Amino acid sequence: MKTLIVEDDLTSRILLEKILSPYGECRNASNGREAVEAFQTARNGGAPFDLICLDIKMPVMDGQETLKEIRALEEAAGIQVGEGVKIIMTTALGDPKNVIKAHYQVCNAYLVKPIDKAKLLEHLKSFSLI
Numbered sequence: 001m002k003t004l005i006v007e008d009d010l011t012s013r014i015l016l017e018k019i020l021s022p023y024g025e026c027r028n029a030s031n032g033r034e035a036v037e038a039f040q041t042a043r044n045g046g047a048p049f050d051l052i053c054l055d056i057k058m059p060v061m062d063g064q065e066t067l068k069e070i071r072a073l074e075e076a077a078g079i080q081v082g083e084g085v086k087i088i089m090t091t092a093l094g095d096p097k098n099v100i101k102a103h104y105q106v107c108n109a110y111l112v113k114p115i116d117k118a119k120l121l122e123h124l125k126s127f128s129l130i
Helices: 010-023 032-044 063-076 096-104 117-126
Strands: 003-006 026-029 051-054 086-091 109-112
Touching: 003 010, 003 032, 010 026, 010 051, 010 117, 026 032, 032 051, 032 063, 051 063, 063 086, 063 096, 086 096, 086 117, 096 109, 109 117
Parallel strands: 003 026, 003 051, 051 086, 086 109
Antiparallel strands: none
């Protein structure tokens, strides 16, 4: 499994990497713009990400906009809804407005911090990533 962790908080980034690294390669981005660039580079290089863990509150480009842009890039490449990279929103924002917006933009799951390892791994199993 190839994972992109998009998180501006170092502690959260380290925690996610500790949980996910036993299952495969982890790369990091500290804002949405870096995430979109990493997504495009990996896809264009023939080694796309299987999973993106995406925070919402970040500088440069927030997670909601990043999610929207990644899904638009997939659509432009002819990737059908549900066939693209699995995206889990990993954020402190648990309010209904953000949850609904993320699901509208086609995130695959939404986890509120602090991240529950068991719930994260449960999602990975349901996506057949582990």
